[in-house]
Amino acid sequence: MTQTPELESLTEESLTRGLMVLAKLDSDLARILETLGPPPIWSREAGFATLLCIILEQQVSVAAARAVFTRLCGVVVTLTPENFLILDDVQLRAIGFSRQKILYCRGLAQAMPTAGNANATGQLDLTKLEKMDENTIRTELKRLKGIGDWTVDIYLLMALQRPDVFPKGDLAIAIALQKLKNLATRPTPVQLEEMTQQWRPWRAVAARLLWHYYLSNPK
Template identity: 75%
Template sequence: MILKETVELKLLTQESLTRGLIALAKLDSDLAHILETLGNPPMWEREAGFPTLLRIILEQQVSLAAARAVFNRLCGIVIPLTPENFLILDDVQLKTIGFSRQKILYCRGIADAITSGQLDLTKLETMDETTIRSELKRLKGIGDWTVDIYLLMALQHPDVFPKGDLGLLIATQKLKKLAARPTPAELEAIAENWRPWRAVAARLLWHYYLSNANGKSVTVYQ
């Protein structure tokens, strides 16, 4: 019987990522196989703040390549990319960059919340996960997936798991040789075995998913 490692981590680092990978390899032979064949996954870290939150909004329901293209065009026009500067752009400018009407609404709402003082992303970094989730989900367009990705990549929480992520669902079906793609609830149940390193497991599964994409443009996040 393998006993799970007890960890009290605030942030995931390269050192703790390595610890997590070793622990997961002991807990799950399928994850161990990914590690053996593909090596360590990228850290996939992003700087906390408005630009990253906006980029995650852009990544909802589209390929990462498409979202990155829109984000890069935005960064080429809005320098620096602050909430105040973003709010200067009108609908025509944002649609020309590649924003949908819905994402214009969401990103403007986030920018307004920050400039009005309703949302303080710096203070958010010191809060517990439940409070962070509650604060962010008050804003239109931000659901659990968006919060999960922000917690996982920007705030480097070690045990966050975006159960509704399409890439993770596809990767788990293939890795576990399941007859059908698991539901988010079923994936969450599978991921229970990966505590307290679920954010590391997510990185391993994305690593595996991308390795099976055969160079095609794929959507990692849903």
């Protein structure tokens, strides 16, 4: 199979190309495509606000996390690290942040190299990170407390549009694949990693197909 360049970002054109490749590789994925049509590309703008939103989405429903994020954006109209750090614990709790998410998101904001932020440690430059390879990005992001593989995977997949990222810790994807393949038990992250090797280098496209399938089926 022709390998895509490691730093190539998905576009609508390459998404379509990846879908065609996957449909030939896997009849179950072909069935999703035939029944439901192509999935959205589900892109997000790279940067602080998106990474903060993904942290909010950890271990809660997307709807619940988006509600908190929307309330935050109503209080902080321009969501920058500096503006986020102005908010104290009481304000963030009123918006809907858990104590743990306050810790994680404040740590992220403090790590950003921002002008005028006396508390910034300058550990993380997301703009420079965009040009780096996946392993470097993963290592740098995981230095921050509260950022693990799932958060990195979603950021790589949706914000940086990397074509071969697969969020093996994503519950919706595990549920979708169990149903799609008629598996007796829900696959573990290790099993998902093994099962999806045949989909390289288009695993991020396969992930979108599985989310598409999950969202189109009763839970």
